[in-house]
């Protein structure tokens with residue numbers, strides 16, 4: 001099955017690549033991914049560009065430092081879900097240890113008070129904030145009191161936690177606090193525990209939460225689970241693509257199918273961006289999410305599809321698609337298996353006139369044929 005628009009694009013670039021490097025590319029028809037390293041944009045196929053890290057990535061990934069295309073080690077490189085501040089570090093801004101009286105009562109120290117603050121984009125709260133998808137969230141424990149030697153943050157809840165634990169974001173260390181990128185719609189709940197010098201926890205923990213919300217009329221999100229990939233956040237994983245198609249469009253063609261190659265287009269009223277859908281997050285290295293927001297949709301029917309771009313040897317992946325209408329979850333397709341590269345799944349159709357979602361549930365080997 002041909003790749004339509006982008007295979008034409010790739011052929012031209014591949015010719016240049018062959019001449020430039022002499023590398024054998026026989027049998028490969030995919031415009032992204034198969035070149036492991038790069039030193040210039042010419043070595044990347046399709047619309048890919050060479051990142052500072054020497055990887056071919058979509059231009060979108062470079063523009064948005066919050067994505068996890070593998071160019072942002074802050075989000076993807078770590079695996080820990082709790083950060084411990086070490087008071088013994090010379091640069092730690094922490095109170096000196098106190099060898100005074102023992103204030104422990106049983107299994108916890110009631111002289112320690114954990115106080116957490118959550119902040120994002122200048123919006124700060126001791127309880128809860130509402131943020132946009134992809135926002136960086138900062139947690140701090142500076143208001144905590146007592147002779148605290150150690151601060152520990154952990155996730156109590158996060159979107160998809162009940163069945164996709166691998167989507168728990170990495171918590172990155174930052175002084176007494178931590179930060180993470182909130183990529184998926186839903187609520188993240190974080191807990192702070194403080195410890196004394198004897199490693200006794202305070203009797204009370206503090207919780208804060210961030211709710212990721214959208215004001216787009218239609219918002220579509222794809223995440224995926226690849227059972228053959230034991231670490232799905234390490235920057236090396238399977239690549240699925242979210243597609244969002246206008247009723248007059250054809251899968252894989254710009255401008256009426258929105259996906260990584262065609263991240264936005266002028267739909268609806270010309271030069272009015274409010275009715276233009278946009279891929280707001282691309283992901284190439286496992287798990288997702290990929291997200292498309294359509295701020296104001298014409299009263300038409302829009303189809304949502306998933307293309308398995310490349311399994312990179314990790315085998316089948318299970319796609320989960322969520323459709324939000326007016327900010328509320330309207331439909332979820334959970335754990336739909338695609339066996340490997342070049343499989344396409346027509347998931348659902350959204351009727352913007354009625355705000356309803358109908359299930360298509362059709363699998364194809366390659367892009368669906370033109371009607």
Ligand SMILES: [Ca+2]
Pocket residue numbers: 229230231232233234235236237286
């Ligand atoms: Ca991996």
Ligand SMILES: [Ca+2]
Pocket residue numbers: 239240241242260282283284290309
């Ligand atoms: Ca992708």
Ligand SMILES: [Ca+2]
Pocket residue numbers: 265266267268269270271272273274275276
């Ligand atoms: Ca428009």
Ligand SMILES: [Ca+2]
Pocket residue numbers: 068069232233283284285286287288
């Ligand atoms: Ca990823």
